[in-house]
Amino acid sequence: MADTLTKTTPEAPGPRATTAARPTEDRTAAAPEQPAPTVIADAVDVVYRVHGTAASGRGAATAALGRIVRRRGRGGEERGVRTVHAVRNVSFTARRGEAIGLIGTNGSGKSTLLKAVAGLLPVERGHLYTDGQPSLLGVNAALMNDLTGERNVHLGGLAMGMSRAQIRERYQQIVDFSGVDDKGDFISLPMRTYSSGMAARLRFSIGSAKDHDVLLIDEALATGDRSFQKRSESRIRELRERAGTVFLVSHNNKSIRDTCDRVLWLEHGELRMDGPTAEVMREYERFTGGKA
Amino acid sequence: MSQLLDKPPTATAAPSGLSGPADPPSDAAPALSPADLAARHGLTVSGARPSLPAYVRQLWHRRHFITAFATAKLTAQYSQAKLGQLWQIMTPLLNAAVYYFIFGVLMNTRHGVPDYVPFLVTGVFVFTFTQQSVMAGTRAISGSLGLVRALHFPRASLPLSYCLQQLQQLLFSLCALVAILLAFGVPPAPSWLLAIPALALQFTFNAGLALVMARLGAKTPDIAQLMPFVLRTWMYASGVMWSIDTVLKDRHLPHAVTVLLEANPAAVYIDLMRFALIDSFHAGRLPDHVWAWAVGWALLAGVGGFIYFWKAEETYGRG
Ligand SMILES: Nc1ncnc2c1ncn2[C@@H]1O[C@H](COP(=O)(O)OP(=O)(O)O)[C@@H](O)[C@H]1O
Ligand SMILES: [Mg+2]
Helix, strand or coil: HHHHHHHHHHCCCHHHHHHCCCCCCHCCCCCCCCCCCEEEEEEEEEEECCCCCCCCCCCCCHHHHHHHHHCCCCCCCCCCCCEEEEEEEEEEEEEEEEECCCCCCCCCCCCHHHHHCCCCCCCCCEEEEECCCCCCCCCCCCCCCEEHHHHHHHHHHHHHCCCCCHHHHHHHHHHHHHHHCCCCCCCCCHHHHHHHHHHHHHHHHHEEEEEECCEEEECCCCCCCCHHHHHHHHHHHHHHHHCEEEEEEECCHHHHHHEEEEEEECCCCEHHHEEEEHHHHHHHHHHHHHHH | CCCCCCCCCCCCCCCCCCCCCCCCCCCCCCCCCHHHHHHHCCCCCCCCCCCHHHHHHHHHHHHHHHHHHHHHHHHHHHCCCCHHHHHHHHHHHHHHHHHHHHHHHHHCCCCCCCCCCHHHHHHHHHHHHHHHHHHHHHHHHCHHHHHHHHHCCCCHCCCCCCCCHHHHHHHHHHHHHHHHHCCCCCCHCCCCHHHHCCCCCCCHHHHHHHHHHHHEEEHHHCCHHHHHHHHHHHHCCCCCCCHHHHHHHHHHCCCHHHHHHHCCCHHHHHHHHHHHHHCCCCCCCCCCCEEEEEEEHHHHHHHHHHHHHHHHHHHHCCC
């Protein structure tokens, strides 16, 4: 995927980096046979506002009271609110069929960027355009520990917007893939009786059961044993083949190498590098290795 | 080919002028700006609020989620208890017993009210329905931030689902109520069927109120701490354990107070339910235009609450 892009532009080192930060748009016209874009980020900034930071040094209660009193009538920047500029001026274009890895050290803004793409966080500046509704792979919050695995499969599917018929059709697949029934009939027991690994597998299994146009995965593969990780990676490849786009955040470099053909590297909220997996990973490993 | 950006691109490059001076001449067609590219392929801005009709359609599409979530919450509630789902009936019965002990025995509010126990229990159950719906609505968004921040669905699903859970709870309570009615010698009558429209109207009213509270509670979660006091005051003013019509008959209160007491939506729905179920609670004890009030409140809260909630749809769970 990324390879086809490179052919149209000559090697452009150093100085051209500014324009090259938007590598794909430039070439759309020149290469009309490219797959359609699914996510376009245009100079996106995301800012968190944190209320209730006791920056003023007053007691927590008085500070809180002050906040409530001041809230009314004042339009501008509130006091006692700290801002965290988590994503800065990030631009990229993702296309159908791409699996894009998102790397960067802790706190570099990977999760924030995914949430913004999913439309779950507002962008401060810039624009995010998406094809359909990108979804985070994370059905966890909809599941209930006191319910059986079986009921959770239904509840989770419905929460993701699947129809009842779709769920019925995929039910056996979901259970088989999760492997919770391998050691007995666990699917009919409440989820609180599962080991944390089993629960994680069932959650991934439910979350990946839906056909997503754009699937955003945030460190979901870290759990589970090695064989399950292998299976999840092949599931991601499968999802991608069903003509979607997959974004994958992982701290497992091997996992990124195995599943992604393009990598975005975020550092301090800025897009530091965007390109084929091998190149970016090489730079990234030099960066993290050099730092340690 | 990849780009190592030592410094972030400082120019927030104007969306149109993408071809920098160093670019190869693109003779085929002019480069597309991100906005144009998005428009050409039909991409839309992520996380925008849908129109009201689209919102209603999305909600309808999620109806099975709404019911499944309600049922799941209801079942999960007592799943660790030894007696399990038996508590669905036991809890309202115990509740009624406590109220009877305090107001019927200790304080003797029963004075002058015929069929006091059915009268009281109906009041308690019907008011609890509204009370719990409002409480659950207040926490519907602020207490489910994990869900709201992870998945996409019309957010009104949550308050509606919680109201539905309360409706299911009420149906259990009604089973207990029927047992109490029969035990206290209230005969079954065709008028019992009037409970159905009364409940439907009350449910609509509750849902609307829950939607309003959900939006308020999402912005200011502290409201959830305040609501129990507000709701308790409302209960004492709604004639749950005393009879509004008896009190109004005895005293000469200002007209405004009378209207206020009689138009109070909780009192309206409680009286309608008593009228439907309790033989001795005849039409003469109902305030004027009671059905009109019931429909009016349901429409006002239902439609108004829904629109009010939808107006902030894109803000829930953010920031
Ligand atoms: N809810 C939040 N409120 C305020 N700041 C946050 C919040 N979530 C994340 N941040 C900040 O935003 C930055 C990026 O965080 P995150 O996207 O979670 O990084 P990553 O996923 O790459 O580890 C960090 O500095 C983090 O402290
Ligand atoms: Mg993260």
